[in-house]
Amino acid sequence: MLESARPSEFLAKRARGNRLKRLRIQRMKPEIATVIVDTSSPETDKMLTGDIDNSSDMIRPCHMALPVEEEPKEDTRDVTSSFVTGGGHSGDEKMSKRLNYVSHGTMSVIGRRRAMEDAMTVEPEIAEGEFSFFAVYDGHGGSRVSDACRVRLHHLLGKEIESYRGGGGTDWEKVMMACFAEMDEEVKGLSDGEFGREESSLSSSVKTAGSTAVVVVVAKEEVVVANCGDSRAVLCRNVGAVPLSRDHKPDRPDEKERVETAGGRVINWNGCRVSGVLATSRSIGDQYLKPYVISEPEVTVNKRTRSDNFLIIASDGLWDVVSNDVACQVVKRCLDGQMRKRFSEGSAAKAASMLVELAMAKGSEDNISIIVVELKKSS
Secondary structure, three states: OHHHHHHHHHHHHHHHHHHHHHHOOEOOOOOOOEEEEOOOOOOHHHHHHOOOOOOOOOEEEEOOOOOOOOOOOOOOOOEEEEEEEOHHHOOOHHHOOOOOEEEEEEEEEOOOOOOOOEEEEEEEEEOOOOEEEEEEEEEEOOOHHHHHHHHHHHHHHHHHHHHHEEOOEEOHHHHHHHHHHHHHHHHHOOOOOOOOOOOOOOOOOHHHOEEOEEEEEEOOOEEEEEEEOOOEEEEEEOOEEEEOOOOOOOOOHHHHHHHHHOOOOEEEOOOEEEOOOEOOOEOEEOHHHOOOOEOOOEEEEEEOOOOEEEEEEEOHHHHOOOOHHHHHHHHHHHHOOOOOOOOOOOOHHHHHHHHHHHHHHOOOOOOEEEEEEEEOOOO
16 A cells, blocks of 8 residues: 555655746846745735735745846746836936836746746837837747747837827827737747747647737827737726726627628637637737637727826736736735835835735636836826
8 A cells, every 4th residue: 555655645746846846936137126926825815915914924035146148948937027117217318208107017927837828028118218118928829929929029019110100199000000910920930949938849830829919008198008819908097997908808799790700600618719719819820710810909099197006917817817906906005005015115026926926816727927017197
């Protein structure tokens, strides 16, 4: 009996070890505050309500100076966290056009998945420093398309902004449509491992890989959102949560009609899916599902007001288990310092980490990637 129990005991220990390895936090850049989150702790609920003392070591700030490295070819970036303040650039004349937010924080975790397919991009200045760029990409069928978007899409956007800029300002709908169409064309020519992480031999071909994309451009007077898929951007104002994008789900009436008009079918197979396969009706890539699944984004342009507090940009690993209103309440409590301190000050990075921990505690089974952007209306 003892001999027969040893293999299962060994496998259980190895599984626990692999999970701990997937959940460890590694940093992408030097000189940033990294947060180590223990989501398995029974103290999770207390932490989210602020009812926990400072002695808890569920979250430990960790500061280490690491060299900047090239993007790794294999998926070593299981969990990442970063925090960047905007105020450090206040003395730079080049930055004066676009200093429109206080700070931003990001966190991305592999969660309960076996591979990391999410990607994020933060570019504090594009188009000669006039705009700030934030994006979350949720890949499927591998990480090739999401990695390609992470590397290329903001460059394409900068080029399109210059092309479509007119005397009356930027035509954002034309800019975003052209940008997403060009990105979709580029991924057709991807080769395995061309961007970022290599995929295993068991992964699907590039033709069956794709990614959602939610892109947010913060300008001095407006916030522009382009969405393709089921990642989401939410603006939190004094009055509450204001969704800036609508999820492209196959069972959304207008999306279902569009798919069926193009000759496709929406089949309820473990949830509504295009051709019984894909759970989003728009994406970049997914060449095998054209023309039913399109890369055309929905674009919204929103005037900034003094009541704008912050933005939450995230993949569906968050939104599948946390509502817009609850997410805004958690971030607001973090930024207002209403949760007992684990950091030297309230920050967007702290808020992003809290949202990740909440999603994990609520049973999210997907990769989770979150960007929190603090907004400040110029007087």
